[in-house]
Amino acid sequence: MGFKGKETVAYRSDSSRSKQLYEQGLKVLPGANSRHSVTMDPYPIYVSSGSGSRIIDVEGEERIDFINNMTSLVHGHAHPAIVEAVKKQLERGTAFAMPTEPELELASLLVERIDYIDKLRFCNSGTEAVMLAIKAARAFTGKHKIAKIEGAYHGTYDYAQVSEGPGPEEWGDPSEPVSAIEPSVAPSVKSDVIVMPWNDIQACASIIEKHRDELAAVLIDPLPAALGWIPPEPGFLESLREITRGYGILLISDEVISFRVSYNGALQEYGIKPDITALAKIIGGGFPVGAVGGSDEVMEVFDHRKGHKVHHGGTFNANPISMTAGLTAMKLMTPEAFDRLNEMGDHVRSRLNQLIARREAPAQITGKGSLFWLHLTDKKMENFRDFVSNGPEKSLFHSFSQEMLGHGIVYAGRGLSCLSTVMGQEELDAYVDAVDASLDAISF
Numbered sequence: 438m439g440f441k442g443k444e445t446v447a448y449r450s451d452s453s454r455s456k457q458l459y460e461q462g463l464k465v466l467p468g469a470n471s472r473h474s475v476t477m478d479p480y481p482i483y484v485s486s487g488s489g490s491r492i493i494d495v496e497g498e499e500r501i502d503f504i505n506n507m508t509s510l511v512h513g514h515a516h517p518a519i520v521e522a523v524k525k526q527l528e529r530g531t532a533f534a535m536p537t538e539p540e541l542e543l544a545s546l547l548v549e550r551i552d553y554i555d556k557l558r559f560c561n562s563g564t565e566a567v568m569l570a571i572k573a574a575r576a577f578t579g580k581h582k583i584a585k586i587e588g589a590y591h592g593t594y595d596y597a598q599v600s601e602g603p604g605p606e607e608w609g610d611p612s613e614p615v616s617a618i619e620p621s622v623a624p625s626v627k628s629d630v631i632v633m634p635w636n637d638i639q640a641c642a643s644i645i646e647k648h649r650d651e652l653a654a655v656l657i658d659p660l661p662a663a664l665g666w667i668p669p670e671p672g673f674l675e676s677l678r679e680i681t682r683g684y685g686i687l688l689i690s691d692e693v694i695s696f697r698v699s700y701n702g703a704l705q706e707y708g709i710k711p712d713i714t715a716l717a718k719i720i721g722g723g724f725p726v727g728a729v730g731g732s733d734e735v736m737e738v739f740d741h742r743k744g745h746k747v748h749h750g751g752t753f754n755a756n757p758i759s760m761t762a763g764l765t766a767m768k769l770m771t772p773e774a775f776d777r778l779n780e781m782g783d784h785v786r787s788r789l790n791q792l793i794a795r796r797e798a799p800a801q802i803t804g805k806g807s808l809f810w811l812h813l814t815d816k817k818m819e820n821f822r823d824f825v826s827n828g829p830e831k832s833l834f835h836s837f838s839q840e841m842l843g844h845g846i847v848y849a850g851r852g853l854s855c856l857s858t859v860m861g862q863e864e865l866d867a868y869v870d871a872v873d874a875s876l877d878a879i880s881f
């Protein structure tokens with residue numbers, strides 16, 4: 438039963454509105470969507486509205502949203518302060534080919550909070566932020582290759598997409614993974630992107646050493662979502678920083694999601710500073726956004742007064758709607774708000790761990806702060822290959838998430854879940870209860 442004692446399964450009926458909309462969608466959108474992350478078998482649940490932690494589907498059924506638009510809505514849906522601020526800005530105009538004050542205010546707030554960002558520039562997505570980070574690294578170092586972690590997702594810029602989710606037949610040697618591309622990427626990109634295994638510092642060190650004269654940057658996500666938030670082993674990130682610095686290779690930290698875990702940036706707790714950081718998601722307050730930031734020295738590549746080395750345009754960059762929403766959202770994210778969110782994350786992880794132990798279920802929890810992931814396997818996972826091979830069959834994820842949906846809980850893909858500041862005990866209890874009931878209904 439759902440969090441209000443009611444099963445939320447109307448979307449499954451033959452006459453469901455979601456089914457009808459999906460069929461209409463197939464006629465005008467390939468696969469009926471504009472974003473692969475919203476696909477679901479046999480069809481997705483169409484949403485009608487969202488408020489706070491709840492969303493209402495087109496059948497009129499309510500669920501608690503633990504996806505929050507892929508972690509971007511840190512204050513849930515239609516937060517009154519953000520709605521109010523955006524309404525005011527809407528009336529003043531939505532976009533100008535001139536700078537506005539909200540851009541400056543949001544930039545100042547982020548620069549003040551994140552110790553390793555002296556200057557930043559805005560764009561409209563995490564994909565663009567990572568792309569600009571890579572371009573800046575090339576322009577700054579005069580070198581052109583990058584290294585990235587096998588399986589890590591950094592958006593859809595060609596170079597960042599290499600080996601974003603390769604199949605086992607494409608993997609090659611675990612300590613020197615093959616660079617795999619999808620057919621949309623030019624084959625020449627393969628040789629410019631070197632792939633490294635997560636958490637294997639020896640392998641990374643020897644790969645970086647081998648390519649040291651050509652590498653502009655090493656791109657990492659401190660808490661890689663596409664690897665199910667398998668945490669970095671102690672010392673892994675610190676060693677990568679040391680090695681890259683030694684060879685004059687820049688370290689790019691993709692904190693598009695992981696900025697959620699800390700007021701001062703995801704790498705702050707490790708005591709290391711990346712040269713360039715990509716941000717997006719929560720800094721837009723629910724609107725399209727991205728930002729690339731770094732040291733004064735590196736960010737000079739964007740400065741027109743210095744004969745910029747990276748040409749950076751973008752019709753809607755730093756538009757005042759995204760900036761105003763982002764500024765309002767980030768102002769609400771005080772250190773106390775981060776602490777509370779992180780404590781709620783600890784609470785839910787601990788409850789889920791207790792539940793798994795009590796049930797002796799083959800499952801485990803990863804994640805940090807407000808990000809958590811229930812894996813339906815108890816096998817050890819240290820890297821992308823473990824994540825892919827040790828996980829259960831796709832059909833098991835599918836049955837489990839259908840059960841969770843029926844119990845009024847929305848979470849993403851293979852287990853990605855996150856909290857928002859408008860959640861409290863009721864939402865956490867509902868999640869844990871739904872997991873308990875859903876585990877009853879599936880067989881491993």
Ligand SMILES: Cc1ncc(COP(=O)(O)O)c(C=O)c1O
Pocket residue numbers: 507561562563564565567590591592593658662691692693694717718726727
């Ligand atoms: C770590 C990471 N980097 C980059 C991106 C791309 O961001 P966007 O979807 O805003 O283009 C994502 C998106 O989920 C991400 O998780």
